[in-house]
Amino acid sequence: MTKLIAIVNVISWAGFWAFGYIALTSDDLSKGQLTIAAILAFAGLVMGILAYLKLVRASEASGYAKGSNQLDAAARNRAQEEWEK
Template sequence: MQKLIAIITVVSWSGFWSFGYIALTATNLTDQQILTATSLAGLGFLTGIGAYLALSKGQTINNTALNFRHAPQEG
């Protein structure tokens, strides 16, 4: 299930960036085309955020797994 959510995350973010780029930089587009590209970019953004949050739910940082050590106490 996590692989499916990861794929959804990647597809959503790529849709956000590609349609957002089209909406911002394309010339000679009608208002309807700009609205459609903006709507698809917004949908990709919301879906990407939701899928990322679902994927990272319950994850904590384990300092021992990262080989992180605290500085020794003085005194």
């Protein structure tokens, strides 16, 4: 499953850069074509970010990447109580 997400990630970022470049640099596009290119670039951006975040979670869960140093709920609440004092 992570390989599929990685493929989606690459294709999404490629679409973002390709359609974003077309939308920003092309002089002879109609307004409709420009809108479609911008929408496809935005879709590539959103899908790329979501796929990247899923890959990060999967790599942390599998032990391949080091997990983040977030506090658990009890430690966070204890720290907030001490901060208010």
